Amino acid sequence: MATEELISKLTSLNEEFANALIQLSSEQEIREVQAKYLGKKGMVSALMREMGKLPPEDKRTVGAAFNKVKSSIAGAVEGRLGELAAAAEKADLERTVDVSLPGRVRASGHTHIVTQVRDESVAIFGELGFEVAEGPQIENDFHNFEALGFAKDHPARDEQDTFFVDDGKLLLRTHTSPVQIRTMLSEAPPIKIVAPGAVYRRDDDPTHSPMFGQIEGLLIDENVRFSDLKGVLLHFVKRYFGEDLEIRFRPSFFPFVEPGAEVDMQCSFCIDTDSSRCRVCKGTTWVEIGGAGMVDPVVLEHVNIDTEKYTGFAFGMGLERMAMLRHGVNDIKNFYEGDMRFLTQF
Ligand code: PHE
Numbered sequence: 149m150a151t152e153e154l155i156s157k158l159t160s161l162n163e164e165f166a167n168a169l170i171q172l173s174s175e176q177e178i179r180e181v182q183a184k185y186l187g188k189k190g191m192v193s194a195l196m197r198e199m200g201k202l203p204p205e206d207k208r209t210v211g212a213a214f215n216k217v218k219s220s221i222a223g224a225v226e227g228r229l230g231e232l233a234a235a236a237e238k239a240d241l242e243r244t245v246d247v248s249l250p251g252r253v254r255a256s257g258h259t260h261i262v263t264q265v266r267d268e269s270v271a272i273f274g275e276l277g278f279e280v281a282e283g284p285q286i287e288n289d290f291h292n293f294e295a296l297g298f299a300k301d302h303p304a305r306d307e308q309d310t311f312f313v314d315d316g317k318l319l320l321r322t323h324t325s326p327v328q329i330r331t332m333l334s335e336a337p338p339i340k341i342v343a344p345g346a347v348y349r350r351d352d353d354p355t356h357s358p359m360f361g362q363i364e365g366l367l368i369d370e371n372v373r374f375s376d377l378k379g380v381l382l383h384f385v386k387r388y389f390g391e392d393l394e395i396r397f398r399p400s401f402f403p404f405v406e407p408g409a410e411v412d413m414q415c416s417f418c419i420d421t422d423s424s425r426c427r428v429c430k431g432t433t434w435v436e437i438g439g440a441g442m443v444d445p446v447v448l449e450h451v452n453i454d455t456e457k458y459t460g461f462a463f464g465m466g467l468e469r470m471a472m473l474r475h476g477v478n479d480i481k482n483f484y485e486g487d488m489r490f491l492t493q494f
Pocket of ligand 1: 364402439462464465
């Protein structure tokens, strides 16, 4: 190739590049095209290899022409990149921000309704001086049954629908009453506790779930009477469900209390209206809230408490049931399904 031809090719490469550059609008594209011209395998480098074949006296001029084209391309690239950056900055500055747009509120979590029932109940009994006691959910036969007066062949065991663990050596506690036993074994009277927690039974229908919460109460002291039990439960019902509500006891049997009772309160949903169609109490005006009674001396003997000196009462209530009665919920499954449309109501 002759010197003139080389120089004219170089010049047209330079122009070609300048034209290509204006079409490009991203740094990546620009760098790619730049490499096509100036890179080792690029078009300018290909021409440069031709330079070796030129007469020595021309090499200087041609060399200078190469350098000019290289710096022209490099300069054009920098210029174009600068233009693009400036345009981007301008667009950024011109972007309007609507300061009147409401902010995005993030939903914050809250305690589950059954946890609320537990905490509020504990607080109300706390006002009366009851302290919280706890026990394990995996229990043995002694604490869950034996010490509570369920002898081995006692028919009341059948009603507990027990889940057994470890080939029957252990079980999932069927009620919070074993916490009574654990507390009386570790503390001397006077004892005044409430024990909230999960319990398990092989039960499953709209008002029963295989796992649910209970709150147990136990008071052991000198001269404790049934009227004390009534006073405590009445106070609780009035504080938690409504000032106007009365309670009543229906005789019932639990092996660990004597006398034993089921406790009802007046239905808060229809107290001021026609009860006949009330779906909460089914027209009876009363709803059951739990079991209670005077601690059977047999139980006190199991835990070595002097039955001549001490008496006591105990009660147990279902937490989900309390939530259902307070809020008129009719399917216990609502509490476990995690549907936010249900849960955020409380
Ligand atoms: N533990 C009984 C139950 O779950 C309830 C209860 C507790 C009854 C305390 C009387 C006294 O059915």
